[in-house]
Amino acid sequence: MKKNSTMVYHSIYLEKKRLEIRMLKSVGHNFYTLFLSLFDQLVLGNCVLLVNLRRMRLEKCWFCSSTVYPGHGIQFVRNDAKIFRFCRSKCHKNFKMKRNPRKVKWTKAYRRLHGKDMTQDSTFEFERKRNRPERYDRNLAENTLKAIKKIDKIRSDRASDHIKNRLKTSKVQRQKEARKQLELGIHLVKAPLALAQDSSLCLPKIKVNVSQAQTEENQPMED
Incomplete structure (x- = not known):
């Protein structure tokens, strides 16, 4: 962004210098100063607009809704001219396998549908996109x-x-x-x-009725 803005300012500066030389050769000094003031207002004042036009836009992945930066990702154009953009091959493969993003847990669509986001x-x-041109x-x-x-x-x-x-x-x-x-x-x-000193730390003992047959089974066997 900084590099593009410096290039725009440099090109405007060179154009201004060329026009200065032409104006000095053809017209007087008063008209020349008036021209410089108008040039600064019309051209240099709108330089921010020229820089913004050079800025590339960030797209969203069709499958996981993550950001796709310029020069990255995969773009797929269907027969009906609809464009699908993917941030990585993982999303592209899931799209080709016809998986629903709402049923895959790591996508934004799933998280929004289940109240996680x-x-x-x-x-x-x-x-929101607004199709209203503004000055x-x-x-x-x-x-x-x-x-x-x-x-x-x-x-x-x-x-x-x-x-x-x-x-x-x-x-x-x-x-x-x-x-x-x-x-x-x-x-x-x-x-x-500590357990012996404080009885509250131990679990309460519960009495369980045991039959005579169970006691005989639990007794050790004699040789």
Whole structure:
């Protein structure tokens, strides 16, 4: 991005110098200064627009919905001219095997369908495509870039809060199971002397009725 912007500014600077030489040869100094001010307002003021036009867009993988960066991924065009983009060969193979992304656990579609990721939030409204042409405004473009960073931070914070709230129930369940397991195996954790001193650490003894036949079977055999 920085390299492209410097190239655009350099080309504009060279064009400006060429026009300066022509204007000095043909017209007077007053008209020349007026021309320079108009040139700065019309060309240099819209340089941000030229840089934005050179920027390449980031696509989404059709199968797992991850980001596909320029120069990466696989693109498949069907007979009906529909384009499918994939981030890696793994997604492309699953697509060719006609697997449903909603039934594969590591895809975004599965996670959203089963409530693992955030699906309804006001920050998603900013990503909708709007087919309304707008006139370029430099201040509006700068404010939009600043707002994008703030919105991304708000969305990441809300997503982390959503995951924490989702994991609360499973955390309580794991704590109950761990407490029960600890009570059953407390003799492995506590020393025998501590168990003898504090009777509450031991499990209560339960009397069980045993028949005469069972006692005879448990007796050691005599030679």
